[in-house]
Amino acid sequence: MLQRKDAPLILVVEDEPLVRLDITLAMVDAGFSVIEVPDAEQAIELLETRGSIGLVFTDVELAGTLTGFDLAREIKSRWPHIPVLVTSGRAAPRTEVADSFIAKPYDTDAVVSQARALAA
Numbered sequence: 001m002l003q004r005k006d007a008p009l010i011l012v013v014e015d016e017p018l019v020r021l022d023i024t025l026a027m028v029d030a031g032f033s034v035i036e037v038p039d040a041e042q043a044i045e046l047l048e049t050r051g052s053i054g055l056v057f058t059d060v061e062l063a064g065t066l067t068g069f070d071l072a073r074e075i076k077s078r079w080p081h082i083p084v085l086v087t088s089g090r091a092a093p094r095t096e097v098a099d100s101f102i103a104k105p106y107d108t109d110a111v112v113s114q115a116r117a118l119a120a
Contacts, residue, residue, distance in 0.1 A: 013058035026108035040066035060088035083118035
């Protein structure tokens with residue numbers, strides 16, 4: 001976990017290590033604290049134990065049995081106060097389960113800007 005004092009906490013869910021590192025560093029540079037995990041199952045475990053997560057940023061296609069859309073649905077059901085920002089290079093936006101969608105390849109500045117708006 002990369003943490004800044006008094007910064008909003010973002011959970012990044014991405015199974016590609018270099019993509020996860022890139023967006024994590026961009027979020028930290030923008031002033032967020034970040035926890036990163038490679039799959040939805042680990043994300044749910046964290047959400048069950050940490051009450052301070054202010055936003056989830058997830059890819060749709062993840063390792064494991066759950067997709068990013070599955071994760072978004074679970075968050076909306078169990079933690080409706082947590083905004084979900086979804087990204088994908090292939091899947092179409094599904095605004096019924098996500099608060100916002102950004103297509104891959106994305107500009108990290110656009111992701112950071114959207115994260116700021118959702119976490120406010």
